[in-house]
Amino acid sequence: MNDNIIIAVDAMGGEGSPKKVIDGVSLHYHKNNDVFYKIFGNKFELEQLLLNKINKNNFELIHTEDKVLDKDSALEGAKKSKKTSMWMAVESVKNKESDIVISAGNTGALFVISKLNLSMIENIDKPALSGLWPNKNGMNIVLDLGANIKCSEKNLIDFCIMGSSLHKSLFPDEKSKVALLNIGSEDIKGHEVLRSVYHKLKLKNNYDFEFKGYIEGNHIMDGDVNVIVTDGFTGNIALKTAEGTANFITKEIKKNMTSGIIGKILTSLNYKNLMKFKKRLDPRLYNGAIFIGLNSPVIKSHGSTDSVGFSYSLDVCKKIIKGNLINKIKMNIK
């Protein structure tokens, strides 16, 4: 057990929990033999669900009386008690009993509980919410997705460092190429803070990523860069707009492709190809978000994802620990 990565799992958050969480852990367990799961939740519910699914040497069940609800405000959820599955899962990382924590529950509460329990990485001013976003060649890391509405120069430079370190942890064979999201590619574009960060990184970039300047919204998915940095307001709106556009288009195409009996037959015959597309863009592959900037990263799996999505988020946990994310950030930030 000692060489294993220890993941603290909040089993009680998100739609369909705790069943989807336990099924996700089970899926992950069957593909990995070097992970130990500390599962926090109501033992009466969990014992039924866990029955024989995971070898007893690979998990521990920690009973929790209480849970944070999705409808709780961030502060309500955090203040509820220190006996919620979310609080206790985070606390186990604080106490160094686990390497990393994951929850599919209330995002705001998870953020507050994490900030209350875990200290910041030295010289990082603010933690950020980062996410995965597909591009033509693979995946982008995008941050901040909503933790910080206003960002200083220092914050944005920190985000570049944290984002590229996260990228390197998740995709160790790729070179990190960082860009700032802006409304034009010329160096005079955008607001003052952005221009100042641009000039600082252009003049002197002693970090271990390549700085590619500005990127516009229509080029996020081109694959020319793979770490995209912005403030939390803009990042949140960009991500959600992309989600909304993707949903709209796939629904419209489906509606049109299957209109009329001929359309239905032809589309079903071409099903295999459609499935390839679906697999390529399966939102479960990049569900949720990663809080980064604390002394241990905190993984938020999407509340509405299923057990497969949850198991992908467990993969992210493992890669982050194997990739020494926190050390990578510390080496760059000093």
Added chain:
Amino acid sequence: MNDNIIIAVDAMGGEGSPKKVIDGVSLHYHKNNDVFYKIFGNKFELEQLLLNKINKNNFELIHTEDKVLDKDSALEGAKKSKKTSMWMAVESVKNKESDIVISAGNTGALFVISKLNLSMIENIDKPALSGLWPNKNGMNIVLDLGANIKCSEKNLIDFCIMGSSLHKSLFPDEKSKVALLNIGSEDIKGHEVLRSVYHKLKLKNNYDFEFKGYIEGNHIMDGDVNVIVTDGFTGNIALKTAEGTANFITKEIKKNMTSGIIGKILTSLNYKNLMKFKKRLDPRLYNGAIFIGLNSPVIKSHGSTDSVGFSYSLDVCKKIIKGNLINKIKMNIK
């Protein structure tokens, strides 16, 4: 001629001009009998292109020596001379010889030239760049798309008024439903300026639109609202991110649907249905942008659109004049 709407057309801007502009005017002319086109550009080029395409009673050719280039900076383009086709077209609106002006040329220069020549609507502080964006039920008006990086409360409220007036002019049978783009739907979300506008419009909305509160990026295309207001930085990034996402997805689907010979055959058999989708989302339908806030709106057709797209933008010109856009704004702003 006197009852006709008079559109000042800058024929020399954008890719494929002046041919695509003249072809666009010709397409529009054949569907409308109540428009007179004042066409500004090099007469030696234009005369060849115009040959017999449009009845002589429906157009006038105004020779211009010079033109703004796409590569000019906004200021270079504007300062070039007062003899460019863009300057003279805008000037003809200033001199009340035309009702409205359209150009497919340099956006920045068009904005500067318009601001230099046309006065602001009284009590409006800043003009905005607005655009059309498809939604499930029809079209959204979205503004600002990049003219104003920072916006005050007053600016955003002005944008609500201008956006809903534009919506009413273009879609007279619909009710205008206005929302503020934000990172959550709860009233405490977002930055201070946004929250203050929200509370003002919730408390007292004596304008002739329905105020629907906040909208998140993933709901822009749901069709529950049809006027979406934001600052120019956020709006530009949201619009371009949506464009990029749409391009990415349609390319990926095409690639996957037509992979292998069977896929190619099946997709080509289902061509009719695919074309329905393409028509529904044809970017030419909502190309370009509308500068709004000046005493006359200025229509920017997309530089890369074709003659069909240009003719759609001429439709927008006609609807704006028929719909008395400027009066609608003035009645609301006072």
